[in-house]
Amino acid sequence: MSDIYNFSAGPAILPKEVLRQAQEELLDYEGSGISIMESSHRGAEYSAVHEEAQANFRKLLSVSDDYAILFLQGGASHQFAMIPMNFLGKGQIADYTLSGSWAKKAIAEAKNVGQVHLAADTDKDRPTRVPSPDALDLTDDAAYLHLTSNETISGAQWKAFPDSEAPIIADMSSDILSRTLDVSKFSLIYAGAQKNMGPAGVATVVIRKDLAEQGAKDLPSILRYQTHIDGDSLYHTPPCFSIYIVCLVTRWLLTKGGVSAMEKINEEKAGALYSAIDATDFYTGAADRAHRSLMNVTFNLPTPDLEAQFAKEADAAGLKGLKGHRSVGGLRASIYNAFPREGVDALLTFMADFEKKNG
Ligand SMILES: Cc1ncc(COP(=O)(O)O)c(C=O)c1O
Numbered sequence: 601m602s603d604i605y606n607f608s609a610g611p612a613i614l615p616k617e618v619l620r621q622a623q624e625e626l627l628d629y630e631g632s633g634i635s636i637m638e639s640s641h642r643g644a645e646y647s648a649v650h651e652e653a654q655a656n657f658r659k660l661l662s663v664s665d666d667y668a669i670l671f672l673q674g675g676a677s678h679q680f681a682m683i684p685m686n687f688l689g690k691g692q693i694a695d696y697t698l699s700g701s702w703a704k705k706a707i708a709e710a711k712n713v714g715q716v717h718l719a720a721d722t723d724k725d726r727p728t729r730v731p732s733p734d735a736l737d738l739t740d741d742a743a744y745l746h747l748t749s750n751e752t753i754s755g756a757q758w759k760a761f762p763d764s765e766a767p768i769i770a771d772m773s774s775d776i777l778s779r780t781l782d783v784s785k786f787s788l789i790y791a792g793a794q795k796n797m798g799p800a801g802v803a804t805v806v807i808r809k810d811l812a813e814q815g816a817k818d819l820p821s822i823l824r825y826q827t828h829i830d831g832d833s834l835y836h837t838p839p840c841f842s843i844y845i846v847c848l849v850t851r852w853l854l855t856k857g858g859v860s861a862m863e864k865i866n867e868e869k870a871g872a873l874y875s876a877i878d879a880t881d882f883y884t885g886a887a888d889r890a891h892r893s894l895m896n897v898t899f900n901l902p903t904p905d906l907e908a909q910f911a912k913e914a915d916a917a918g919l920k921g922l923k924g925h926r927s928v929g930g931l932r933a934s935i936y937n938a939f940p941r942e943g944v945d946a947l948l949t950f951m952a953d954f955e956k957k958n959g
Contacts, residue, residue, distance in 0.1 A: 605943035608921035609752055609896060609934040610774065610795040618848040618938075637841045646840055649847045650833070656850030660859050663783050663806055668829045670805040671843050676773045676792035679803055680706045683746070683769055683788065684713035686815035686825055692743040695719040695766065699730040699758075700751030701927060706771060710746070719745060728754035728898070729888035733762035742766040744787065750775035752795070753925040755898030755932060756891040761785055767811055775895050776804070777853060778937055779863040787811045793842060795895070796936045798849050801842035853937065862937050863894075869935050869944045870894040876948050882959045883951065886930055897933040898924060907931055910954055919947055 606613040629636040632645050639646045654669045663669060672678065688694045688710060696707045698721040710716045717739050720731030730751065738745065744767045750757040752774040761768065767787030776791035783789065787808045794800040805825070812825040821827045827835050853862060874892055877883040877899050886898035901907045907930055911923040924930035933947060 603918045604920060605918060605946055606920050607933045607935070609925070609932060611800050612795045612934055612936050613938045614798070614845070615849060615852045615938040618845065618852050621848055622845060636844050639840070641834060641837050641840050649844050650838070653843050653847035653850060656847065656854060657804060660777060660850060660853055661781055661783050661806070666808055666810070667783065667806050668809055668812065670807065670825070670828045671802050671833045671838055671846070672805055672828060673802065673839055675800065675803050676771055676790060677705065679771070679790040679805065680709035681712070682823055682825070684710040685819055685823055687811070688714040688743050689816065690714070693717050693739045695739050695742040695745040697731050697736065697747045698723045699748050700728065700754040700756060702751055702753070702771060702773070703748040706746060706748065717742070727888040728756040728886055729891040730756045730758050733758070733760050736762055738764060738766070744769050746770070750893050750895055752896050753928055755887040755893040755896040757893040757895070759891065767808070775893070777859055777862070778866050778895055780860050793846055798845035799842050801839040802846060804846070865941070866894045866935070866937065869939065869941055870897055872944055872948060873897045873933060873935070876951055880955060882955045895934060895936055897935060898930055900930045904929060906958060909958070913954065914950055917950055919950055
């Protein structure tokens with residue numbers, strides 16, 4: 601077991617300590633005699649979990665009281681639709697940056713609701729990259745500006761964020777809690793949990809309360825952010841078990857020194873992989889150097905056949921989930937917060953051996 605390293609892009613690795621604690625208290629949560637999975641979402645046990653998860657998250661990213669922190673079902677894809685439904689009114693234009701596959705999905709949903717303007721398009725650029733924050737073609741009076749902070753598939757990540765008169769909305773599904781962040785730059789941040797926060801089934805939404813108030817009123821209640829703020833994410837039964845794991849993961853992060861400590865470790869882990877990639881012509885980074893993701897390290901080998909062989913042999917050696925996304929091929933090492941440094945070192949050794957044999 602201990603020799604397996606999980607490089608999966610998501611659902612992804614969780615801290616071992618968290619999984620062990622969940623296992624230990626699975627049948628009897630804190631002496632209640634029942635599992636947290638079986639507890640009422642309005643009971644004392646679950647209420648404490650819900651509140652702690654929110655409080656930990658608020659602390660980790662220094663989120664002010666101007667924002668609500670919501671735990672919603674439906675994953676990040678649900679947010680792709682909810683955002684324009686709430687904030688893209690008739691006659692308005694929303695600015696979107698097209699930086700890769702996930703931005704494209706967000707844009708497709710927005711177009712189902714209203715008018716979209718592409719403030720930048722780097723989708724086809726190779727090496728992959730995200731737009732420059734100061735080179736966006738912004739619309740006057742845009743309803744909002746949407747960006748994808750880390751393109752999980754291409755491995756390109758925004759290193760600095762743009763200034764905008766319009767509210768900035770960001771999909772941070774694959775890099776939330778991995779680096780320090782000035783939340784006050786954003787009006788809404790959302791992230792599916794299953795990469796850096798917990799299991800699938802919940803998305804965290806950080807939303808300015810005054811933005812939520814301006815959301816469309818003529819929507820079904822469950823689709824309005826204001827409903828979930830009013831109900832403190834308990835408008836309906838929340839994904840309690842997923843939120844419980846988010847609570848444990850955020851607690852784990854706090855004990856590890858919080859987001860800034862994690863960012864330093866993430867820079868070291870990703871830096872070691874990128875250095876190895878740059879040290880030889882056998883490996884090529886898929887993302888532009890200035891935009892390389894700290895979470896999803898994407899790279900290529902000289903041929904697709906060698907890439908397939910690499911993924912297969914790595915898997916047999918206990919390095920799981922390195923095959924790139926089916927839409928782009930190549931290789932991808934997803935090294936989220938919970939991914940241990942030893943796993944990166946194991947990959948570095950494997951890469952050197954593989955090159956020796958096949959280079
Ligand atoms: C950046 C990004 N946005 C959105 C999604 C979609 O998330 P979900 O499956 O929770 O809808 C993903 C999933 O991998 C992602 O990486």
